[in-house]
Amino acid sequence: xxxxxxxxxxQIKILKITYLFSLFPIISSLIAxxxxxxxxxxxxxxxxxxxxxxxxxxxIRALSMEEESAEKFIRNRYFIEYALxxxxxxxxxRNANLDFLAAAVGLFMIKFVVILWSVVDLLKDTFQSKFxxxx
Amino acid sequence: xxxxxxxxxxxxxxxAALLGAGFAMIAGIGPGIGQGYAAGKAVESxxxxxxxxxxxxxxxxLGQAVAESTGIYSLVIAIVLIFTI
Amino acid sequence: MIDFSPEVADTVITTASYIAAGAALIAGVGPGIGMGFxxxxxxxxxxxxxxxxxxxxxxxxLGQVISGSTGIYSLVIAIFLIFGV
Numbered sequence: 332x333x334x335x336x337x338x339x340x341x342q343i344k345i346l347k348i349t350y351l352f353s354l355f356p357i358i359s360s361l362i363a364x365x366x367x368x369x370x371x372x373x374x375x376x377x378x379x380x381x382x383x384x385x386x387x388x389x390x391i392r393a394l395s396m397e398e399e400s401a402e403k404f405i406r407n408r409y410f411i412e413y414a415l416x417x418x419x420x421x422x423x424x425r426n427a428n429l430d431f432l433a434a435a436v437g438l439f440m441i442k443f444v445v446i447l448w449s450v451v452d453l454l455k456d457t458f459q460s461k462f463x464x465x466x
Numbered sequence: 467x468x469x470x471x472x473x474x475x476x477x478x479x480x481x482a483a484l485l486g487a488g489f490a491m492i493a494g495i496g497p498g499i500g501q502g503y504a505a506g507k508a509v510e511s512x513x514x515x516x517x518x519x520x521x522x523x524x525x526x527x528l529g530q531a532v533a534e535s536t537g538i539y540s541l542v543i544a545i546v547l548i549f550t551i
Numbered sequence: 552m553i554d555f556s557p558e559v560a561d562t563v564i565t566t567a568s569y570i571a572a573g574a575a576l577i578a579g580v581g582p583g584i585g586m587g588f589x590x591x592x593x594x595x596x597x598x599x600x601x602x603x604x605x606x607x608x609x610x611x612x613l614g615q616v617i618s619g620s621t622g623i624y625s626l627v628i629a630i631f632l633i634f635g636v
């Protein structure tokens with residue numbers, strides 16, 4: 332976590348790792364010829380990326396407000412986001428070309444990567460401190 | 467004495483299982499509030515001590531991942547109720 | 552012996568799953584409250600320490616990314632209940 336001062340760099344890094352991890356399900360579904368899983372996964376992933384950008388823009392706007400109005404603003408924006416997620420999952424469930432579960436997994440990819448990142452960071456920290464003790 | 471046919475019993479049990487799955491997901495409120503609270507406190511402590519931000523973010527994310535587990539329990543219970551009963 | 556016609560059984564199950572889907576959607580309230588709390592803390596933190604703005608934004612973004620997921624679990628269950636995927 333070197334670039335923690337720069338939210339843009341952190342976002343780009345997270346998205347890069349997410350796409351790297353996504354290559355595995357994309358390539359395997361391509362080889363298996365399961366095109367509805369492929370399209371559903373890519374649909375979910377694209378929507379998740381766009382909603383991450385939306386969240387960032389909302390946070391930037393909220394920081395220039397007073398405390399109470401920022402609270403209200405982010406709460407209302409979250410409900411809009413919730414409605415968007417509902418629309419996405421609804422269309423994935425209705426559309427025969429999109430697999431519903433694959434779309435849901437695509438939406439969760441960024442969260443998996445963030446949690447994985449923090450676990451890797453913790454392990455790195457622990458080993459570093461053990462190593463320093465040993466030295 | 468009132469007796470139910472097996473189909474009636476099956477219908478009622480299936481309906482009750484679906485209702486139970488829906489109500490199980492209300493548990494999602496708890497982790498949501500808790501994780502947001504953790505994020506708020508983490509932001510406060512980053513402002514107080516900007517040097518320790520790496521540790522604070524890692525701790526916040528791990529705490530949130532653990533708090534998430536209740537939400538995942540209710541999700542698992544809901545899926546079991548929907549697909550097996 | 553009480554018996555249901557197939558239409559009655561279908562109606563009972565559909566009604567139960569719609570009520571349950573509505574109940575599952577209540578879980579979306581939690582992340583909203585938590586995220587709002589985090590946003591309020593972040594604004595006061597930026598007011599207090601303007602030079603730590605970048606790390607505050609990162610902390611809040613990562614925190615919000617994780618806290619949103621319980622809401623999506625409940626949405627997934629609600630859509631399972633509505634469509635029987």
